[in-house]
Amino acid sequence: MAALSKVALICVKTTAAAASRMTLVFQIRIHGRGGQGVVSAAEMLSIAAFNEGKHAQAFPSFGSERTGAPVVAYCRLDEREIRVREPIMHPDALIIQDPTLLHQVDVFAGLSPSAYILINTTRSFEELGVADFVRGFQPERLCTVPANELALKHVGRPVPSAALLGGFAALSGLVSLESVAQAIRSKFSGRLAEGNVAAAAAAFKHAQAN
Amino acid sequence: MTFQPVKFYQTGTFTVGNRLLPAETRSVQANMRRTNSLNSGHRACQGCGEALGARYAIDAAMHATENRLIAANATGCLEVFSTPYPETSWQIPWIHSLFGNAAAVATGIAAALKVKGRSDVRVIAQGGDGGTTDIGFACLSGMFERNDDVLYICYDNEAYMNTGVQRSSATPPAARTATTTLGNSFNQGKNLPWIAMAHGIPYVATATIAELRDLEAKVERAMHVRGARYLHIFVSCPLGWGHPADQSIRIARLAKETGLFPVFEAEHGEVTSVSKIRKKLPVTDYLKPQRRFAHLFSPEVRTDLIARIQEGADRNVRKFGLIEN
């Protein structure tokens, strides 16, 4: 766990800077792989927040998003206009669409112990080998959702992004499940939309029980 | 536009078209109300085949479209000699944009006319062999592939004449130009009419300034077809080829009669008609009068090179069935 302790060190340094941020912007960073709908997830989250009258900004990390490659997308939520365009270096919440990234990419970079973490997995934080890292975190802000399984069940394919948004709505309370459903319907249509809405609802329930 | 009846001084000659013929079979140029689209006073060399070809082609296109025609012109001799500031020889709406984009500019005009519901107004693009086979090739191919409603006319004088006779990809083997001073190499060639046919466009034709009635007829035919069309006209250039100005038409006729320049029509990629050779002549008849081929005959006769050129002509004869059997 040498790599992780290094990350933790960086965190200590950056929390002070994070605390001094003047605006009450809420920043979400989503990690996943090309083909998993990482960018769509950020976009849908921004639409859900917009539906509730918030300002929201979603943008990808602009890599060459080939299937399977690590992808990052960002989303900022605020009560006022969002002007800043830098990538999110100190997220208030982290959504990890593929747990295999945990030990490949520095997904926890810039994370403070007050942050929310949502992981798409059937396993626990311990089983994933990140229990040490999250020790100082608030347990109620840590959550796992079997989004692939829920997507398989409701959509027919392991596309976890919509389900994770349902989970995120429950975990953070920042957006309602209704807004998430509305956002999903603005991106998809027909059976695909309804399947994803169902997956999101199931994940919402799962996260609430969590 | 208004018409000024044109006076003819060469009554009965080949150039003007025989006015003793019945009206329907007369050439466009023989018509007193011809438009003179490329008006006199331009700055082409004496005996310029390109000027002659363009005048016939555009007047015929005007005739076919009842004078509703717009032209896009590539950079080159035709563009430069026709629009010496502050004058223009063009009696039609005409635009010159760049050397390599005439086909695309024409596409734009055609698209504009389509949105505006002006299906009566037709579009031509024209350029030299350099502007067509080299720098404008991509735009031309794009226009063909989209089957845009444009007739593209290439005036092939087999080199970059406007810049002082440099080699183009249409320059024939052994020809001397300012950049092939020892004579052009024997390459694989770039047969644009053939390439145009490969796009499957509705109409492709070749013509020479030696058979102007044929040229006019092909333009008329082209203008009665919708979609991408291509007309490749062999135009002699006394300055670049080094022959007397009064020999332009004869040289062009020899290009056809030796088999070096096959004259044919094709529809949707299939050859539909071929102008037969009346009496097949050896390529030396064509080569000898032109200074660009002088090195084939002196200080020694390069029978080897002449034989290869003859082979090419013979191949054309076989490929297109140029001789009546």
Next chain:
Amino acid sequence: MLKQIEGSRAVAEAVALCRPEVICAYPISPQTHIVEALGEIVSSGRLAPCEFVNVESEFAAMSVAIGASAAGARAYTATASQGLLYMAEALFNASGLGLPIVMTVANRAIGAPINIWNDHTDTMSQRDCGWIQLFAENNQEALDLHVIAFRLAEELSLPVMVCMDGFILTHAYERVDVPDQAQVDAYLPPFNPRQILDPAEPVSIGAMVGPEAFMEVRYLAHAKQSQALSLIPRWAGAFRQAFGREAGGLARSYRTEEAETIVVALGSVLGTLKDTVDELRESGGRIGVLGVSCFRPWPFAAVREALAGAQRVVVVEKGMAVGVGGIVSNNVRTAISTRPIPVYDVVAGLGGRPITKASLAAVLQRAMTDDLELTTFLDLDRALVEKVLRKEREVRRSGPIAEQVLKLKG
């Protein structure tokens, strides 16, 4: 109507509302989503009549636009980076002919090394091609600028480039107010061309002009573009009245009251700069921002006026003239050439390097105490560069530059 949509979609909606009659499309990242969305709008029948031409290159895209515009159609295309360079010859031609084409440029770096991310090298390289260049600060402005651009282009009979930061804006979802058709129609009358290819009244467009008149023709191009300096504020004002929000104009000041230091920039970095300046102000810094919306024509007077109170100027720019330094900064210097104040140049964000508030704050703090070199490269890995230079001194066959940098970085 308020919508949460991608920047590219917002631009496509705006362009569609402007009723272009011919759209030429050739794909290049990060412009693709714009033309894809327009293609979809056209094939849905929502924008009609309109010819959507899939061309074979950017050179053809601009050439088709030239033909269409000369034949009296409202013409639009979009490109970026290599594509903009590929159409360079036709860009000069479109402006030289005075054809009011509107084009979106999704700003992107130029290779080699090939790089798809954002900076301003592409449009900066074409700054003298005779097109008006407007830069968008956010997606709302990108949307609005297109409506203004058509109005301006057609009024002046000159082409207009709307520059928006690739990915940072084109791929960002944010809130935009999409006007309705009636609003846009009221602002943008139908295209009434100054010249047209028409068989009823034949003209020759694009004839050769020799030494006896070329100077005059070019002067007229200059004079015409300069007219934009008075038209742009007028159309921005009309826009504010019609749509109830600010967009366009020549340049806009932010918190420059009593500012000793004014930061000049173009495009989306202005948002990050404003947040940074807010924080610096909080800690007592007398600093403000000047956002330049119109880079061509260069608004000498507006810039001079906006910088009148400053003791120093910092220009943050996403491009540079190799062998010279800043491009925007040199323009700024000409605008204030009568005042001997330092103009610091901060080259930043090349090839998509993130421009962070932290880095900006650090460099601005140094500028505020005049402790900054005249040209700085933000977040440049100096050690790495030194290593490469040392190796080049020592080894003849040092190899491809990009490969060396990547190796040393890895």
